[in-house]
Amino acid sequence: MARMGDGDKRWIVEDRPDGTNVHNWHWAETDCLDWSRNFLSNLLSNKPILSGDDNLYLRTKTLQKCDGEAYVNVRKGKIIPGYELNLILTYEAEARDSDGTSVILSTEGSVEIPYISDENAGEDPEIKITIKDEGPIGRRLKDAFIAKGKPFVLEKVGEYVDVMAKGGPAKEELEVKKVGVKKPSSAAGTASNVGDNSGNNRDSSVKESKKKEKRKEGFKTIKMSEKFSCRARDLYEILMDENRWKGFSQSNARISKEVGGEFSIFDGSVTGTNVELQEAKLIIQNWRFGSWPDGIVSKVCLTFEEPEPGVTVVKLTHTDVPEEDRYGNSTVVENTERGWRDLIFHRIRAVFGFGI
Helix, strand or coil, X not given: CCCCCCCCHHHCCXXXXXXXXXXXXXXXXXXXXXXXXXXXXXXXXXXXXXECHHHEEEEEEEEEEEEEEEEEEEECCEEEEEEEEEEEEEEXXXXXXXXXXXXXXXXXXXXXXXXXXXXXXXXXXXCEEEEXXXXXXXXXXXXXXXXXXXXXXXXXXXXXXXXXXXXXXXXXXXXXXXXCCXXXXXXXXXXXXXXXXXXXXXXXXXXXXXXXXXXXXXXXXXXEEEEECCCHHHHHHHHHCHHHHHHHHCXXXXXXXXXXXXXXXXXXXXXXXXXXXXXXXXXXXXXXXXCCCCCCCEEEEEEXXXXXXXXXXXXXXXXXXXXXXXXCCCCHHHHHHHHHHHHHHHHHHHHHCCCC
């Protein structure tokens, strides 16, 4: 291994004297927590929900709490948002008599969203709605907020998720850098096709363009082999039992043990169906991540072998993994492979003591 600074100069990314991060080659991280507080407050605060329907009046008040973390990483123009937020939004509620002139009840309530995360982008987060007055009229106001206010809150949270996926407060910086990128002029393209071989040149250009497009929209296969100190049926049962999955992953899971049955793991960020199941021998499933482009489904094949009693070798083949997610980030294959290794196989060893 070469010593620091002795490597091939073509592969060394050196710091510039002026500190410029050219083309965002290095990781550039922007803290977005304060920006997120302001952005969500503007979206959610002091907004009318009901203005007299059935003599009920509902209006959001203030974003009382926005805690957690939020950031955007950018490298080589690729945007990787990250956030885990907990929100509390207050609202005021009022019920009037049939004439709409006298106030029967005036109270307040709150909307709590315990967990908004980039891992669950594209999914509706859990929402808890409460009201101070739990009497019949108070319950009526609460039900009205659930019916009208909840969709409003989900819509605004979705807007935040979309903006973060595009770079959040780092978007303007990215757009400035893109201005310097020039497309080849049509004149240059025309000049390159002049001559007896113009037709061939055009055909070659089209073929090359299609090749590049195919590579951009391509898929990868992940292969992995791991050894465990246990019987094959024990490892198979852990991967197919939702309670054990919850235990080692520390996340919610729903897993059917039937062929054709559905599963949802890692708090719903991965969903799919069982294609083929052979106890202690084989698991074949369709897997889809919530951050992937619509319509893309990968296939997972896990085979279990016992070369000797008490030792199991599991071989993973994960095909049709997209190179990019719906936001254009090209770390999908790397993150998926790391997830299998660190969040599944290594945690099973740590929790159930199957290490060798």
